[in-house]
Amino acid sequence: MKDTSNYPATALSPVQLGTSAKGVISGSSTKKKLELIQACRGIAALLVVLFHVTEFSQEKLNQNFLSGLFAFGGSGVDFFFVLSGFIIFFAHQADIGQKQKLNAFMVKRVIRVYPLYWIITLTLLPIYFLIPSFGKGYERDLGVILKSLLLVPQENFPVLIVGWTLSHEIFFYFIFGLAIWLTPKVSRFVLCSWLGGTLTFFWLSVSDRASAVQPPLLLNFIFNPHNLEFAFGCLAAYWVVGKRIKPGVIYLIAGVVLFITSGLGDNYTNVEILDVIAYGLPSMLVVLGAASIDLNQGWKTPTWLNGLGDASYSIYLVHYPCLAACFKVAIALNLVSLFGNFLTMSLLTVIAVIVGWLTYLYLEKPLITWLRRKLVPKQSAWVNAQ
Numbered sequence: 108m109k110d111t112s113n114y115p116a117t118a119l120s121p122v123q124l125g126t127s128a129k130g131v132i133s134g135s136s137t138k139k140k141l142e143l144i145q146a147c148r149g150i151a152a153l154l155v156v157l158f159h160v161t162e163f164s165q166e167k168l169n170q171n172f173l174s175g176l177f178a179f180g181g182s183g184v185d186f187f188f189v190l191s192g193f194i195i196f197f198a199h200q201a202d203i204g205q206k207q208k209l210n211a212f213m214v215k216r217v218i219r220v221y222p223l224y225w226i227i228t229l230t231l232l233p234i235y236f237l238i239p240s241f242g243k244g245y246e247r248d249l250g251v252i253l254k255s256l257l258l259v260p261q262e263n264f265p266v267l268i269v270g271w272t273l274s275h276e277i278f279f280y281f282i283f284g285l286a287i288w289l290t291p292k293v294s295r296f297v298l299c300s301w302l303g304g305t306l307t308f309f310w311l312s313v314s315d316r317a318s319a320v321q322p323p324l325l326l327n328f329i330f331n332p333h334n335l336e337f338a339f340g341c342l343a344a345y346w347v348v349g350k351r352i353k354p355g356v357i358y359l360i361a362g363v364v365l366f367i368t369s370g371l372g373d374n375y376t377n378v379e380i381l382d383v384i385a386y387g388l389p390s391m392l393v394v395l396g397a398a399s400i401d402l403n404q405g406w407k408t409p410t411w412l413n414g415l416g417d418a419s420y421s422i423y424l425v426h427y428p429c430l431a432a433c434f435k436v437a438i439a440l441n442l443v444s445l446f447g448n449f450l451t452m453s454l455l456t457v458i459a460v461i462v463g464w465l466t467y468l469y470l471e472k473p474l475i476t477w478l479r480r481k482l483v484p485k486q487s488a489w490v491n492a493q
Contacts, residue, residue, distance in 0.1 A: 192340020
């Protein structure tokens with residue numbers, strides 16, 4: 108079963124993919140938004156929200172929301188890791204080995220992740236000091252606060268609990284940045300060594316040796332099995348850019364079926380499969396199929412679903428503290444007794460999504476637009492990438 112303590116809140120930033128695969132390689136100005144990919148992102152963000160609604164309902168009310176159907180919703184994080192690997196490789200494959208491209212790459216990555224994350228974290232801090240019961244206590248520790256702001260791995264969750272996933276995201280950007288900065292020969296050696304170490308840790312985690320091996324925190328972070336999900340995304344982008352995938356709908360359907368099957372098995376059976384396999388591989392198939400469809404024939408997706416994808420980073424960052432506050436209000440007003448669990452939990456889900464969408468519309472979007480205009484080189488073709 109998925110450890111729910113690992114998913115108290117990331118997705119990662121919304122993506123607007125502005126160039127076709129050919130345009131990425133050649134520098135063409137051809138614009139093509141990957142709408143199906145964006146829609147999948149919105150669905151993944153909603154899965155994470157529903158997971159936390161389910162978790163809160165069980166912990167705070169001792170009631171199952173929708174019979175625990177979305178207890179596997181934390182797997183939306185696995186999808187986001189795969190999608191992030193896809194986006195970065197898709198957008199920046201041609202930058203590998205081009206040292207002069209590193210500055211623009213890192214500036215865009217920092218702008219995308221940190222500013223909104225800092226604003227929300229610093230907004231939460233006074234609450235933890237004024238109302239200690241809102242957190243677990245460690246949120247007021249100076250070391251935890253500094254590590255949280257920097258997204259440095261630590262024993263505790265960050266102040267904004269979703270930051271644990273953003274730490275993995277930032278580390279992946281660092282690794283990809285090395286591939287841009289180093290020569291191809293050296294970067295291949297570094298990347299192969301890193302993936303080799305990650306596979307070793309993954310093997311230990313599924314073997315009997317796992318209980319006997321307790322690696323240091325930093326080592327476990329550097330070679331965490333989640334790294335494989337970023338690699339799956341890069342592999343999917345390599346196949347898509349190389350035009351090796353044509354019947355995208357087959358991969359999409361297969362990925363969705365396997366993802367849902369893993370979720371149902373996770374919820375209702377005692378079979379334990381590591382998330383990297385249960386959700387990482389199906390996520391790769393979903394991304395592979397969706398991107399192939401977008402680039403070849405394209406599917407028109409609902410406007411609201413694309414909007415959900417646009418706002419997914421804001422939703423991801425704000426929904427957990429929003430739900431925590433809403434649950435306190437719901438309990439104080441005894442809303443469950445008045446309206447029942449289903450209506451109350453559904454209302455809280457809608458509120459969390461709306462707050463995230465408003466955060467995107469009035470904070471994230473204008474902030475990122477302004478920062479990119481000020482800091483990102485004008486010749487950068489992918490100013491709208493993740």
